[in-house]
Amino acid sequence: MTFESIIGHERQKNILRRALTNQRIAHAYLFEGxxxxxxxxxxxAMARALLCTNxxxxxxxxxxxxxxxxxxxDVHLLDADGASIKIDQVRxxxxxLALKPLEGLHRVCLIxxxxxxNPAAANALLKTLEEPQPHTLIILLSSRPESLLVTIRSRCQRLPFQRLPKQRLAEVLANRLxxxxxEANVLAALSDGSFKKALGQNRELYLERRRELIRSLSALSSGSIIPLFKxxxxxxxxxxxxxxxxxxxQAFYRDLLLLIHGxxxxxxxxxxxxxxxHRQVAQETTESLLRKLRALETGRYHLQRNVNRQLAMETMLLRMNAA
Ligand SMILES: [Zn+2]
Structure with missing residues (x-):
């Protein structure tokens, strides 16, 4: 993996390249996004550039x-053991990190x-960040940096990452797949700038299965209750x-709203x-679509709270159907 072979993130790659060239690498970075x-x-890629013999x-x-x-x-990877990163892992x-690098001049730690x-582990890590070892680079990765201790954040050079623009992602997907x-546009729109989603199991879901699901959903409005329960x-x-x-x-209903509004x-x-x-939009109004979207939102809310899944989905579909 080199900086060149990674698509997008030009600004972030340039900052890191410059740090490497000028040998002004921070002790710790926080990649957020x-x-x-x-x-x-x-x-x-940063680890490789730093450790490379050449x-x-x-x-x-x-x-x-x-x-x-x-x-x-000399590359250490740390991620959650179960639900959290624990103090034993940090220890x-x-x-x-207290030892000299085994092979090269640097150690790199990716978290x-x-x-x-968890709180104990966070405090232990804070100690490490407060007393940086020479030749040790720590890179923290987080999609929710606001959940980190302020004291941890302030010890890191923060580097925000953004989603790839939809158009750019679509071009790359069209090429690679x-x-x-x-189809590339559909995949890019639903993946929300995430390559991992677009290239992983969601690819089948977003391309083939989506059509079936939407067909089943739009057939409900005219149908009996049996297909709904199914x-x-x-x-x-x-x-x-x-x-x-x-x-x-959600994307389907949003499309219908956009169509209604020309x-x-x-x-x-x-x-x-x-x-x-177009068949569906003829049966909808802005109000009916907003009611459907609200039913969807409630369904999602219930799922996050671990209620009976089937019951939550039945209630959601019934409410959408009546909207
Ligand atoms: Zn090399």
Whole structure:
């Protein structure tokens, strides 16, 4: 992984490149921004550039290869063990950091999901940040930096990362996945600038399954109660991706609102479902769509509170149906 091979994040990469060239690397960085947009890749590229024998992150030397294979003894990766990062993990890290680097001149420590420190672990880490070791670089990655201790944040050089612009993501996806323009646009819009989502299991969900789900949803308005319960059961069975499915429904209703208000096709997410959209929009008003969106929001709220999933989905669909 090199800075060059990572798409986007030009400003952030330039800051890090300059720090490397001028040998003015901070002791600790905090990479902040949404999950799945490439913060970890940039951190690994930084590690490689720092540890590379040729000082460039060449990709050919033993050091670079070890970083790429996740087996460099001077690169430490820390992330949540269960629900949180625990004090034993930080103590283990501190032990390693107290020693000289094993292979090169530097140690690099990557802490992913840094908002997950439990309080004791956070205080232990603070000690490490307050007494920086020479030749040690710590990079914290977080999608919720506001949850970190202020004292931790203030010890780090903060580097905000943004989602890739939708258009840019669509171009890259079209290229990499050999998708047509419309499909690439759909995938980019639903992935919300996250490569991880677009390239992972959500790809199938966003492209093929989305069409089925929206068809089932739009068939409900005219249908009997049986299909509604069947759809609720299907949704309840998809625990892992249910939040993403509800986002798909939200995008569908949002598309209908945009259509009612005469926005151009290019603003829509479901550009490949023109027929379904136009059939549905004829039956809707702004008010009915807002009621549906509210029902969706309530459904989402209930799911986050671990209520009976099936019941929550039935209630949500019934309310949408009546809207
Ligand atoms: Zn190298």
């Amino acid at each position: 949404p999950d799945g947009i490439g913060k970890r890749l940039v951190a690994l 000082g460039t992150g060449c990709g050919d030397c033993t050091q670079c290869r070890k970083v790429d294979h996740n087996n460099h003894p 283990g890290l501190q032990k390693d 992913d999901g840094a908002e997950q420190f 050999e998708l047509g323009e419309v 759809l609720a059961e299907e949704l309840a069975g998809d625990k892992e991706i249910l939040p993403d499915i509800l986002e798909i429904f 926005r151009p096709q290019t603003d829509l997410v479901n550009q490949d479902l023109q027929e379904t959209l």
